[in-house]
Amino acid sequence: MVDLPRHVRGRPNPSGRMYFSFERYRGTPRAWPVVPLLDAPQDDAFWRRCRQFEALIAEPTGADWAWAWTGSSGRAYPLPLPQPRGEGGPVAFWAAVDAAEIRDRTDDGQTRKTFDALIDAYKSHPAYKKLAALTKRDYDRHLKAISEAWGSEPVAALTSPAAQAAIDLRSGTPSGARYFRAVLSKLLSFGGARGYCTANVARIAEKVEHEVEPHKPWSDRAFEAFFEHARPGLHLPVYSALYTGQRSVDVVPMLRPAPAANAIELTARKTGAQVFVPIHSEYREILTRAHIDHPALHLREDGQPWTLAAYRTAWQREVTSKASKGTAAPVTAAKAAAMKTLRDGAFVFHGLRKNAVNMLLEAGNTEAEVSAIVEMSEQMVRHYSRDVNKRRLAINGMRKLEECWKETRANLFGGGGAH
Helix, strand or coil: CCCCCCCEEEEECCCCCEEEEECCCCCCCCCCCCEEECCCCCCHHHHHHHHHHCCEEEEEECCEEEEEEECCCCCEEEECCCCCCCCCHHHHHHHHHHHHHHHHHHHHHHHHCEHHHHHHHHHCCHHHHCCCHHHHHHHHHHHHHHHHHHCCCEHHHCCHHHHHHHHHCCCCCHHHHHHHHHHHHHHHHHHHCCCCCCCCCCCCCCCCCCCCCCCCCCCHHHHHHHHHHCCHHHHHHHHHHHHHCCCHHHHCCCECCCCCCCEEEEECCCCCCEEEEECCHHHHHHHHHCCCCCCECCECCCCCECCHHHHHHHHHHHHHCECCCCCECCCCHHHHHHHHHHHHCCCCCCHHHHHHHHHHHHCCCCHHHHHHHHCCCHHHHHHHCHHHHHHHHHHHHHHHHHHCHHHHHHHHHCCCCCC
16 A cells, blocks of 8 residues: 555545545644545546645635635635535535636736647647647647646747757657657747747757658569568558558548549548549559448458558568567468568558659659649659659650750761761
8 A cells, every 4th residue: 555645544435445535634623624535546636636635725614614726826716615425525626626727727827928828829729720630649749748848937938958958858769859849849939929939949949850761662573572472451552552642541441432433532631631533544443353342442351441550560460471479470481582572672551652653753744733643742742753853854865865866976976887
């Protein structure tokens, strides 16, 4: 049994279950009424209540008592009676304490322009609400870190060295440090326009040097190795990624298009944008051959739809030739070699997105057209297209040389025959 905090007392009921309560000044003329606790020491809420109890005020008012809770701002918030049990009672009492603590933190934060108040204001603003679910998830992780670092401090008190130190603290994971800096800068810009600070100290912090290793498009050999040796249930999502150019988070849960549909339509989970991808004739043939009467498009071998987590797990086990408990799976030498080809070449599912972009560009589509199909910014399409553009320039250059070869050759070698 852990040592109980001061003023906390535990009593067993007839069945042996322990009940806890606060009993300040017990056994003295100043004794407060008993305040029941609804949690046990193994619960986080129990220790939060112990902290909150230290800020309680109780004063006798004739036949009864008046209760209040004092926040860090010094303001006192009236509370209902903690007794009796049943309707109201301790449940309503502790709920009122929680509400008072939130109100005190919010009001005090707004007065002092703290980071916690700024984060609350940002999260209630359309600038945050319009973010895609996946982006919100990433933002929330860094907003939580910002709150843990400076939540109760005024935003204007943050200095450039302090911001840089927080960024440097995350330098072990450069991508995380870069994202943290970006979210902090976004938050300070939002706050600067609303009087929380006069300067965005994150903007002048050093940019995190982080060279992102681009995903490689799959080679012909990689496709041959995968489709010949990988389990059949993994195949159709690969075709879908190749012909639609979408991210795995959107590919795996795709719904089966109607037989007469001329496009795959979905909402991109990363951006929240509506995506319309016309169905390529060869992809339509694949869909027709793989047709099963099920609303989900991508199914396991047992006919059940893949979840993203399950597909990723199955993919990892297949490529690494591992069983469910991490032990080596029994595979043929040919399959082991095929999966080694995928591992050694760093061919991952996301690389199929680059294959799709490359095919569209090589077919002569503009960056805007590619962007509309694969739901990617034109700037990123341009980044993906560097190798394609180099090949295109090389092909065009050689074609032009062929077209004027006779004149060029004459200038080089004169009008005589070949030597």
